[in-house]
Amino acid sequence: MANSPESWKYHSGAGRQRTPRQMVQSAQPVRRAPAKRTAPRRSSLETRYAPQVQKRQVRRPVTRQPTPRPVQQRANPPRPVRRRRRSSLRPWALAALVSCLILGFTWVWSVGQTVPAGADASTPASQAEPAPAPSVGECVFRSGGDELPREVQDTLTEWFVRCYDAAARLEAPELDDLYGPGAAAQEACLLDEASVDFISRVRAMQPVDLTMTGFTIGLTVEETSWEGETITVSLQEDDQIQFRFLNGRTSSSCGIENTFTFSADGKILAHEKTEDGFNLVRDVYSRQSSGGESAIQSTLSQLMSAAKADVDKLASQRQQYLADPSGQSSLQTCNMDYDRQAAVAYARQWVGLTAMTRNPKWGIYDDYGGNCNNFTSQCLYAGGIPMDIYGYDTQQWKWYSDVPNSYSEARGRSSSWSGVDEFYTYVNENSGYGLVAEADGNLYTAQPGDVLQYGADGEWKHSVLVTEVVNDANGQPVEFLIASNTTDRIDWPMSAYAYADVRLIHVLGYNN
Known part of the structure; x- marks a missing residue:
């Protein structure tokens, strides 16, 4: 291979002896000889700012002259063109937005008309739960x-x-x-x-x-x-x-x-x-073989079956009365009248409205099974029925003190004075002196001052006094208002009790 010319050696640095100073400088990068240029060499300032100058030189004619854009710039149209297109779409977009708002409000209004408050709007109106009724x-x-x-x-x-x-x-x-x-x-x-x-x-x-x-x-x-x-x-x-x-x-x-x-x-x-309904449900429930919801449903079924039979029995009695009112009268007689108005007035006096009221002259048995029959006995006594000390215990009707006493003497009290079943027995067994009354007559022959007794679940539990007869539009008895103790009630409908079985003790008067 031919030796390189001296000019090549000079430019490459080969074949020359270097001085120490040159050796130090050689540690720096070797500057190659510049390539042959066809254009004049620019200064560093011209080189640095040349692109911007060139860019300005390119953009300036475009904005000032209506010459067409290069093909490569058509994919990204200039901003003025985009502004014109966007402004042309604004009326359409505004109209669409207004239409959507109108449809939305219409839908919300229609849902509000068909779905009750508090219900899920996704639930069909036929399945939505109704709003709770306002309290009365x-x-x-x-x-x-x-x-x-x-x-x-x-x-x-x-x-x-x-x-x-x-x-x-x-x-x-x-x-x-x-x-x-x-x-x-x-x-x-x-x-x-x-x-x-x-x-x-x-x-x-x-x-x-x-x-x-x-x-x-x-x-x-x-x-x-x-x-x-x-x-x-x-x-x-x-x-x-x-x-x-x-x-x-x-x-x-x-x-x-x-x-x-x-x-x-x-x-x-x-x-x-x-209270009557709560007591009945708990009594029957306590006798169920098992507890829980199934036992409660069984309790309700048992009680409702008995109640329906009792209500049907009373309805039959009313039909009998309406068919022949005079044929339901009692055949018993007495020689002394009963003051019904006095009995009712006493009942109204000794029933509380917001707190229990008791006559301190008599015994009070609210804490011993109830004061109901004690109260009705007091009412009958106020109506003129005398105490009866004659005969055996079930043939007596008296109250002189709280001490039980079945002897034929004016002391103590008989069980018939304060007991529901015991008073019923006295009505049926007494003869001669004292109260004359008929038990188990047609309920719709009752008059103010008579006694009603309530039963359920095979037991007679409560005695009340009739205070008023309520007639229907034809003037026939359809309901009775009562007064009672334990619970104290006045002007209370006979039929509003949970006890559906009712028997009448029709007071005629007494024999002296």
Whole structure:
């Protein structure tokens, strides 16, 4: 290979002896000889800013001259063209937006018309739950409410209003959200719901309209006690009710005992109530072989079957009376009249409206099975029926003191004075001196001052005094208003009791 010319050696640095200074400089990168240029060499400033100058030189003619754009720039049209296209779409977009808003508001309005408040809009209108009916009454604390925690006050108020509202419509209440999660609490809930349901069903079978147009519930707190995180509240319940068939007239009850146990957050853990329907349901339920919801349904079925038979029996008696009113009269006679008005006046005097009222001259047996027959005996005595000390125990009717006494003397008391079954026995067995009355006559021959006795589940449980006869549009008896003790009731419909079996003791007078 031929040797490189000296000029090549000079430019490459080969074949030359380097001085120390040159050796130091050789550590720096070797600057190659520039390639041959066809254009004049530019300064560093020209090189740095040349692209911008060139760019400005390219853009300047475009904006000033109407020459067409290069082909490669057509994919991205210039901004002025885009602005013109966008502005041309604005009226269409605005019209579409307005149309969507109108359709949306129309749909919301139509849903609001077909779906009740609180229902899911996705649910068809035919399946949506109806809004709850407004309450027709109220619940107030007469005393002692301020001593209770707010959660307990709220739960009590809600519980009573729900129960009465359900009874007002002759329905069953829904109470489960007011009770605790435990098994005992859930059983108490089922029993309470079943009790109101039973009362409503019995009333629905009666010949008069026992729905309510209004009610006021009063609560009187008697005692509260804390045990750990639970609180037990004992209270008395009273009510003033307007039954629809009485056209605004008020029927009153008081002295209904309730005992609630609450958790710290106000949930019900246990409840007991001493009233006819609640007592019946619990008595029959306690005899079931097993507990739970199935046993409660069995209890309701058993009670309703018996109640229907009793209501049908009374309906048959009314048909017999309407067919031949005079043929239902009693054949018994007496030589002294009974003052019915005096008996009714006494009954009205000694029945409380919001708190129990008792005559201190007589014994009080509310804590010994009930004061009901003691009360009706006092009414008969006020109507002129004399005490009867003659004969054996079942043939006597007297009260001189609380001490039981079956001797023929004016001391102590006979069992017939305060006992329901015992008084019925005295009516049937007495002869000669004293009360003259007929038992088991046609119910629709009853008059003010007569005695009605209620039974259920094979047992006679309650005595009341008739205060008024309610006639239908044809002037025929269809219902009776009563007065009673334990529970205290005045102007109360006979048919509003949960006890459906009723027998009449028709008082004629007495023999001297």
